[in-house]
Amino acid sequence: MLALGPEHPGREYRDLRIAVHELPEAERAVAVPAVAMAQWHRLHPHCPRCGTVTRVSEAGWVRLCPACGTEHHPRTDPAVIVAVVDDADRLLLAHAAHFPAGRWSVIAGYVEPGESLERAVVREVREEVAIEVDRVRYRGSQPWPFPRSLMCAFVTRAPGAQEPRVDGREILAARFFTRAALAEAVAAGDLTLPGPASVASALVAAWMAG
Numbered sequence: 493m494l495a496l497g498p499e500h501p502g503r504e505y506r507d508l509r510i511a512v513h514e515l516p517e518a519e520r521a522v523a524v525p526a527v528a529m530a531q532w533h534r535l536h537p538h539c540p541r542c543g544t545v546t547r548v549s550e551a552g553w554v555r556l557c558p559a560c561g562t563e564h565h566p567r568t569d570p571a572v573i574v575a576v577v578d579d580a581d582r583l584l585l586a587h588a589a590h591f592p593a594g595r596w597s598v599i600a601g602y603v604e605p606g607e608s609l610e611r612a613v614v615r616e617v618r619e620e621v622a623i624e625v626d627r628v629r630y631r632g633s634q635p636w637p638f639p640r641s642l643m644c645a646f647v648t649r650a651p652g653a654q655e656p657r658v659d660g661r662e663i664l665a666a667r668f669f670t671r672a673a674l675a676e677a678v679a680a681g682d683l684t685l686p687g688p689a690s691v692a693s694a695l696v697a698a699w700m701a702g
């Protein structure tokens with residue numbers, strides 16, 4: 493999204509989902525929480541217990557219900573993002589229906605209520621590409637406040653000679669790549685990878701580096 497705001501002529505407005513990758517760390521550390529908090533205030537004006545309009549408190553970090561007294565805090569939705577590597581050291585990438593044309597990435601999905609991160613990894617990989625994984629290893633996290641996610645990155649192993657199967661609706665295609673095949677596809681312009689500062693990109697780069 494590119495737009496010139498009438499109140500600041502000549503200044504450029506950009507979608508933070510794209511611009512976040514270009515910001516210096518100090519600016520990102522301000523912009524990302526600011527967007528997350530603004531979205532929370534915008535989307536949660538009422539008390540979920542009694543429906544009364546809540547008041548901003550604690551410099552914006554709390555919303556207080558004047559009717560029932562409940563304090564409401566911003567929530568974060570955990571999601572898992574998973575590099576699946578097979579016994580031949582190939583990386584699984586998928587093309588999801590909501591991706592731009594040509595974009596491939598690692599598997600991702602939201603953690604369900606009552607579920608551990610590790611179980612979410614196993615379930616998401618099974619649901620999206622019908623592969624059974626083991627050895628789930630944590631690799632770091634990235635806040636993604638669009639509107640309120642926390643991406644938790646993992647590497648996991650697909651034992652045996654499993655090949656992905658997709659549903660054709662949420663995931664349109666998936667396959668294992670060797671390093672040479674992936675480098676060739678990117679160089680030929682057949683495939684684009686996630687943005688350079690994303691946790692998905694870090695997972696792919698770590699696998700590429702061996």
Ligand SMILES: [Zn+2]
Nearest residue numbers: 539542557560
């Ligand atoms: Zn209330």
